[in-house]
Amino acid sequence: xxxxxxxxxxxxxxxxxxxxxxxxxxxxxxxxxxxxxxxxxxxxxxxxxxxxxxxxxxxxxxxxxxxxxxxxxxxxxxxxxxxxxxxxxxxxxxxxxxxxxxxxxxxxxxxxxxxxxxxxxxxxxxxxxxxxxxxxxxxxxxxxxxxxxxxxxxxxxxxxxxxxxxxxxxxxxxxxxxxxxxxxxxxxxxxxxxxxxxxxxxxxxxxxxxxxxxxxxxxxxxxxxxxxxxxxxxxxxxxxxxxxxxxxxxxxxxxxxxxxxxxxxxxxxxxxxxxxxxxxxxxxxxxxxxxxxxxxxxxxxxxxxxxxxxxxxxxxxxxxxxxxxxxxxxxxxxxxxxxxxxxxxxxxxxxxxxxxxxxxxxxxxxxxxxxxxxxxxxxxxxxxxxxxxxxxxxxxxxxxxxxxxxxxxxxxxxxxxxxxxxxxxxxxxxxxxxxxxxxxxxxxxxxxxxxxxxxxxxxxxxxxxxxxxxxxxxxxxxxxxxxxxxxxxxxxxxxxxxxxxxxxxxxx
Amino acid sequence: xxxxxxxxxxxxxxxxxxxxxxxxxxxxxxxxxxxxxxxxxxxxxxxxxxxxxxxxxxxxxxxxxxxxxxxxxxxxxxxxxxxxxxxxxxxxxxxxxxxxxxxxxxxxxxxxxxxxxxxxxxxxxxxxxxxxxxxxxxxxxxxxxxxxxxxxxxxxxxxxxxxxxxxxxxxxxxxxxxxxxxxxxxxxxxxxxxxxxxxxxxxxxxxxxxxxxxxxxxxxxxxxxxxxxxxxxxxxxxxxxxxxxxxxxxxxxxxxxxxxxxxxxxxxxxxxxxxxxxxxxxxxxxxxxxxxxxxxxxxxxxxxxxxxxxxxxxxxxxxxxxxxxxxxxxxxxxxxxxxxxxxxxxxxxxxxxxxxxxxxxxxxxxxxxxxxxxxxxxxxxxxxxxxxxxxxxxxxxxxxxxxxxxxxxxxxxxxxxxxxxxxxxxxxxxxxxxxxxxxx
Numbered sequence: 012x013x014x015x016x017x018x019x020x021x022x023x024x025x026x027x028x029x030x031x032x033x034x035x036x037x038x039x040x041x042x043x044x045x046x047x048x049x050x051x052x053x054x055x056x057x058x059x060x061x062x063x064x065x066x067x068x069x070x071x072x073x074x075x076x077x078x079x080x081x082x083x084x085x086x087x088x089x090x091x092x093x094x095x096x097x098x099x100x101x102x103x104x105x106x107x108x109x110x111x112x113x114x115x116x117x118x119x120x121x122x123x124x125x126x127x128x129x130x131x132x133x134x135x136x137x138x139x140x141x142x143x144x145x146x147x148x149x150x151x152x153x154x155x156x157x158x159x160x161x162x163x164x165x166x167x168x169x170x171x172x173x174x175x176x177x178x179x180x181x182x183x184x185x186x187x188x189x190x191x192x193x194x195x196x197x198x199x200x201x202x203x204x205x206x207x208x209x210x211x212x213x214x215x216x217x218x219x220x221x222x223x224x225x226x227x228x229x230x231x232x233x234x235x236x237x238x239x240x241x242x243x244x245x246x247x248x249x250x251x252x253x254x255x256x257x258x259x260x261x262x263x264x265x266x267x268x269x270x271x272x273x274x275x276x277x278x279x280x281x282x283x284x285x286x287x288x289x290x291x292x293x294x295x296x297x298x299x300x301x302x303x304x305x306x307x308x309x310x311x312x313x314x315x316x317x318x319x320x321x322x323x324x325x326x327x328x329x330x331x332x333x334x335x336x337x338x339x340x341x342x343x344x345x346x347x348x349x350x351x352x353x354x355x356x357x358x359x360x361x362x363x364x365x366x367x368x369x370x371x372x373x374x375x376x377x378x379x380x381x382x383x384x385x386x387x388x389x390x391x392x393x394x395x396x397x398x399x400x401x402x403x404x405x406x407x408x409x410x411x412x413x414x415x416x417x418x419x420x421x422x423x424x425x426x427x428x429x430x431x432x433x434x435x436x437x438x439x440x441x442x443x444x445x446x447x448x449x450x451x452x453x454x455x456x457x458x459x460x461x462x463x464x465x466x467x468x469x470x471x472x473x474x475x476x477x478x479x480x481x482x483x484x485x486x487x488x489x490x491x492x493x494x495x496x497x498x499x500x501x502x503x504x505x506x507x508x509x510x511x512x513x514x515x516x517x518x519x
Numbered sequence: 520x521x522x523x524x525x526x527x528x529x530x531x532x533x534x535x536x537x538x539x540x541x542x543x544x545x546x547x548x549x550x551x552x553x554x555x556x557x558x559x560x561x562x563x564x565x566x567x568x569x570x571x572x573x574x575x576x577x578x579x580x581x582x583x584x585x586x587x588x589x590x591x592x593x594x595x596x597x598x599x600x601x602x603x604x605x606x607x608x609x610x611x612x613x614x615x616x617x618x619x620x621x622x623x624x625x626x627x628x629x630x631x632x633x634x635x636x637x638x639x640x641x642x643x644x645x646x647x648x649x650x651x652x653x654x655x656x657x658x659x660x661x662x663x664x665x666x667x668x669x670x671x672x673x674x675x676x677x678x679x680x681x682x683x684x685x686x687x688x689x690x691x692x693x694x695x696x697x698x699x700x701x702x703x704x705x706x707x708x709x710x711x712x713x714x715x716x717x718x719x720x721x722x723x724x725x726x727x728x729x730x731x732x733x734x735x736x737x738x739x740x741x742x743x744x745x746x747x748x749x750x751x752x753x754x755x756x757x758x759x760x761x762x763x764x765x766x767x768x769x770x771x772x773x774x775x776x777x778x779x780x781x782x783x784x785x786x787x788x789x790x791x792x793x794x795x796x797x798x799x800x801x802x803x804x805x806x807x808x809x810x811x812x813x814x815x816x817x818x819x820x821x822x823x824x825x826x827x828x829x830x831x832x833x834x835x836x837x838x839x840x841x842x843x844x845x846x847x848x849x850x851x852x853x854x855x856x857x858x859x860x861x862x863x864x865x866x867x868x869x870x871x872x873x874x875x876x877x878x879x880x881x882x883x884x885x886x887x888x889x890x891x892x893x894x895x896x897x898x899x900x901x902x903x904x905x906x907x908x909x910x911x912x913x914x915x916x917x918x919x920x921x922x923x924x925x926x927x928x929x930x931x932x933x934x935x936x937x938x939x940x941x942x943x944x945x946x947x948x949x950x951x952x953x954x955x956x957x958x959x
Contacts, residue, residue: 059617064779073617074598075610082574090569092576096600106577113575113651117561120655122569152617174780210781210897217783217897263748263923263957290572293565294672294709356571375578377571431893435906437672437709440921442904444893462890462923464904464959515959517902517923 024138026197027055028187031079035189037100038081041107042191047083047114048129049107052332053098053187054078054374057147061156061179063163068156069176080374081106088124089114094375127356129192132335132365139198139329141322145229147183147201155179158232159205165242166207169249172256176208181228188334198330201227202497204486207245211252218255218459220428220446222248225325225486225499243400248428251447254457261448261458263517266424267417268463268508269407269478272399273429273485274445275502279316279385281432282441282467285491287318287342288368288380289353289361296439296467302362303351309343310471313390316343318352318500320383325486326499328370331355332378337367343471345390354380372494379492387502389477399482399504404455407505410478411451416507424516425449426463429485439467448516462517469513479504524581525553525685525695528604532585535611536689544611545590548627550688551599552819553583557647560678561654568658573676575651583685584819585614588627593618625843628821628852630692636816636824637809640719643699646679653720654679661705661730668734669741670707677703684815692821700812705730707737711886711907716860718810728944736886739909744918746910746958752882753924753954754875754911757945761859762891763901764947767928768802769856770896772829774844783897783929786848789835796833796932799867803828804839806854806861813861822852833933864947866932869939875951877914878938883922883956884909899929905956926954 031053042049055077062069080094081103091114093106118124163177180203187197206223222244224237231237270278285291292298297309310316319339320327330336333355340350351361354369357380369378393414397406404425411417428446435441442464449455482501489498508514532549539545558580562573569575581601588594595614603610646653654677661675680700687693699718706712713733715721721729755763767783776782777789784795806814806824817823820842828836837853838844845852856862876884887907894901902925910920931937931952939948 068619068621069775069779070596071617071619072596072598073613075602075613076598076600077602078580082571084571090571090574092574093578094576095579096581096602097579098602102579109577110574113559113561113577114569116651117569117575117655120568120652121659122575123567125570127571156619176779176781208781212780215783217895219781219895219897260925263925263955290564375580377574377576379572431890433889433892435709435889438906440889440904440906442890442893442906444890444902459900460895461902461925462893462904464889464923513959515923515957517904517925517957 024197025140026138026185026199028053028185028197031098031187033100034079034098034103035195037103038107039189039191041104042083045107045111047085047111048191050082050333051189052080052371052374054184056182056184058180058182059152061159063159063177065174066160066164066167068160071152071156073152078374079103079106081110082377083107083110083114084127085114087118088126089118089122090125091117092377125356128359129190129355131358132355134193135196135334135336136194137196141199141201141327143201143227145233147181147228149229150232155232162205162241166209166245166249169246170211170253172211172213172253173249174210174212178206179232180204188330188332190334194334196330196334200328202325202327203228203231204325205231205241209249209252211256213256216256218252220248220252221430223486225484227323227327240400247400251457255447255459258457258459261424261461261516263515265510265512265514266422266516267510269423269425269451270506270508271427272482272501272504274426274443275387275506276385276485276500277429277432277443278470279387279500279502280382280489280498281434281443282470283316284318284352284382284385285434286436286467287351289351289357289363290380291436292357292361294437296436297348298361301360304348307348308346309348309468310346311474312346314343314346314471314474315341315388316385317341317388318382318385321483324384324483324499326383326497328383331367331369332371333369335365335367337383340366352380352382354378370496372496376494381489381491381496382498384483385500386481386483387506388481389503392477392479392503395479395504399479404449404451408451408455416476417451423451425451430460431487441465441467464517465514469511470508473509473511473514474506475509476507477503478507524601524604525687528553529687531604531607533689544615546587547590548588548689549585550627550820551583551585552686553581553599554682554684555581556680556682558678558680559647559651559654560676561658563658563662563673563675566662566673568655568662586625587614589615589618593620594624623843623846625820625841627688627690628692628842629690631821631823633694633816633823634807634825636807636814638696638698638718638814640699640810642720643679643701644681647681657703657726660726664730665705665707665734668738670734670737672708674706675704686817686819686821688821694817696816705733707733710740711737716812718812725944739916740886740907740919742918744910744920746881746883746920746922746956748956748958750953750955752879752951753956754879754882754884755950755952756884756886757942757947757949759885759888760950761947763928764862764864765859766891766894767896767899772839774838774840774848777838778844778847781897783899784835789838792834792836794833795835796830797866797935798833800830800833800932801828801865802830803863804854804856804861805863806857811860813856813858815857818855820852822854825854827853860946866937866939866948866950869941869948872940872942872949875938875940875949876911876916879911879914882911883920884911884916885924899927901926901928921959923957923959924954926952
């Protein structure tokens with residue numbers, strides 16, 4: 012049943028973290044007494060998860076979690092960190108003492124001194140609540156469960172060879188950052204997804220595929236347009252799973268490629284975004300002597316890469332975990348490096364402005380520069396006359412022929428469906444995987460997935476065309492330094508990547 | 520503190536079973552696992568000890584899981600923490616609203632005899648409580664010794680954890696014990712890393728050996744080599760085999776995946792003890808070894824720790840079953856894997872690594888792969904970038920080769936040509952398999 016919004020534990024601002032005034036004061040007072048600069052981070056999260064397998068509820072959970080972390084900096088530049096799930100003034104005082112004690116102890120063992128210009132980002136005092144069509148409690152859990160069961164049964168019914176797991180998750184995460192300079196800023200990050208893990212089986216053969224929709228909350232279950240999109244995605248993913256059962260392997264080597272926007276998000280994220288994060292600039296391929304290579308040409312003049320929070324997006328975060336409002340950053344502008352993803356701790360060293368890029372998975376983690384929503388935007392993209400979900404491999408072949416992007420007899424592979432990736436920013440190596448590979452032609456042939464790997468800069472230089480409008484809703488979880496934070500992004504519906512000896516498809 | 524919290528939570532839940540404040544919140548049974556942990560850690564990033572991204576840290580954390588069976592048979596499961604008890608009336612209402620029906624759900628187990636397993640090292644507890652200098656000592660040793668191998672950039676972390684674990688239920692299970700964990704890793708030039716993870720402190724020899732292994736392997740991986748693409752013998756290092764075991768074998772041994780048709784193996788395959796690997800392959804779960812990180816006294820549901828063959832003589836024995844999926848399978852619940860060190864992997868008579876390498880006419884040694892998490896677990900297929908690998912020609916290492924390897928690990932485990940090699944201080948053997956290699 013739908014019902015009006017109700018927010019238990021919320022305050023006048025609507026943010027639950029505003030309950031912690033006394034604890035915030037205790038942190039700052041104790042820091043002053045210890046003679047250290049403090050950053051206090053409160054996190055208050057509620058989450059519901061519904062997991063359905065083959066038409067039956069496997070598990071439902073409603074979880075609450077909260078805690079506080081304190082990072083301190085001594086006047087000499089040594090730092091320490093402490094955290095707890097107890098949010099009381101007494102616990103907070105103990106945290107500051109622990110963190111300050113560790114910072115001083117590290118000094119005796121040869122720790123690094125960092126002089127951080129906390130004034131670089133200014134003092135922020137704000138409360139940020141993004142607009143949401145439906146509040147967290149708009150739909151009771153029984154109705155959410157009913158809808159997820161229905162979604163799952165629809166997919167399961169598409170083919171008798173399927174096993175389908177559907178997960179719906181809804182998260183409302185409130186953060187508050189207080190600093191010794193008077194910063195006191197709080198914000199909400201709402202998000203959700205519906206995700207299908209589909210296994211097709213015939214005899215001993217299996218093929219596993221995934222598809223999803225993501226956003227800020229209950230619109231995923233309530234809006235017909237979103238539901239229709241998920242149904243289309245599920246139907247084409249099921250087709251792929253069943254056809255993969257008998258699909259051959261592709262021959263390993265170097266090819267001209269077409270990738271969909273979810274894979275392009277993987278390319279932007281793995282191949283490029285991580286290398287633009289300032290905490291690794293000393294060893295990144297986009298750095299020289301620890302400084303970001305601003306102005307260097309890294310791609311064709313038609314390519315721009317942008318990162319920044321989008322309201323309503325799965326990875327929306329308006330403020331960094333250090334209390335700095337997050338900016339939208341044009342990392343690459345018309346093929347040239349323009350700006351890095353920088354936080355308070357390493358922007359100055361990297362020679363770039365602070366952009367509020369620090370993110371942390373939880374109050375017990377130390378923030379590091381991260382992406383939010385990263386997208387590749389091509390100038391003058393080729394037109395696409397269908398919705399993304401309706402485009403078949405044969406349609407793509409038609410577009411490539413129409414615009415002379417494929418020559419007679421040329422072997423072009425279309426990589427479809429992003430399954431995740433990994434990068435080594437120092438060496439500039441990236442990999443990512445897809446759900447399936449089509450050889451494009453009058454009759455397109457599906458092959459099993461194979462890893463797509465290459466060199467960051469070669470891959471960017473090899474992007475030759477974009478097809479269709481920009482899509483930004485490809486979701487994922489970024490696992491940098493063992494911290495999982497929501498990430499998303501995209502590109503034009505499809506990107507064309509020229510054959511390049513530094514880009515390899517693994518196979519037979 | 521945990522003891523008090525756990526006992527008080529048990530009393531409060533029991534009150535909902537015996538004397539519920541309102542009929543809708545009456546419980547038929549409950550269980551919970553609660554752990555209160557204190558940990559300290561320190562880090563090294565790009566040669567620098569501490570700093571804003573690797574600050575020395577202290578963490579105090581209470582956490583666990585509660586499982587409820589309501590009087591009407593519905594179930595709830597949720598995370599718990601230090602605030603659960605004072606907030607219990609509100610949480611009970613939330614949990615009730617998130618309850619669900621199951622035709623076959625988990626039951627609350629009666630107490631069973633639990634094995635005695637040593638899980639606490641007082642020296643680790645001392646590091647947590649007072650001796651933080653030990654952590655800095657290990658990091659400074661790494662910082663001092665690795666440059667001797669030509670290493671330019673070092674990253675490292677050391678961490679000690681002490682916790683009290685409580686597993687209580689409404690049928691009289693009350694288990695509480697203290698445990699410790701110590702871990703550290705060293706990484707060189709973003710090329711190669713190694714880690715130590717045990718419930719005890721490392722010996723001097725173990726620290727020295729780990730640093731030497733990181734330094735020497737990194738040096739080998741900096742020398743360029745050559746190799747032609749093709750089908751060839753590929754030596755997967757212990758670390759790669761461990762990752763593949765988790766990604767492919769454990770996925771297909773997990774009861775939930777087996778029963779729901781999302782694994783390579785079906786329940787009937789286990790009941791028929793189907794041959795899925797060579798007759799000399801044995802995979803055994805052992806969660807009772809003293810001071811190993813994969814050991815414990817009982818699962819969160821109260822199933823005793825133990826030693827259990829999962830694949831014996833290449834034949835399937837049992838899936839890994841929690842109480843719910845054991846009921847669904849009509850089998851007994853089993854201990855579960857909490858850390859890969861709880862697995863014993865044997866394949867035939869393992870030889871030394873040097874002998875295995877000498878057998879390779881033309882092939883590859885793979886120390887690390889990129890993209891394992893993106894692979895299709897149930898199929899066994901792999902297509903992975905071997906970013907850190909050495910070419911081998913006529914039994915001699917030529918130097919670093921970057922390539923993509925492709926094959927099927929489940930087929931590799933059936934292949935009579937697959938051989939195992941032992942690496943010092945590693946739980947898993949290295950495996951020499953046949954794979955397709957595309958050199959980049």
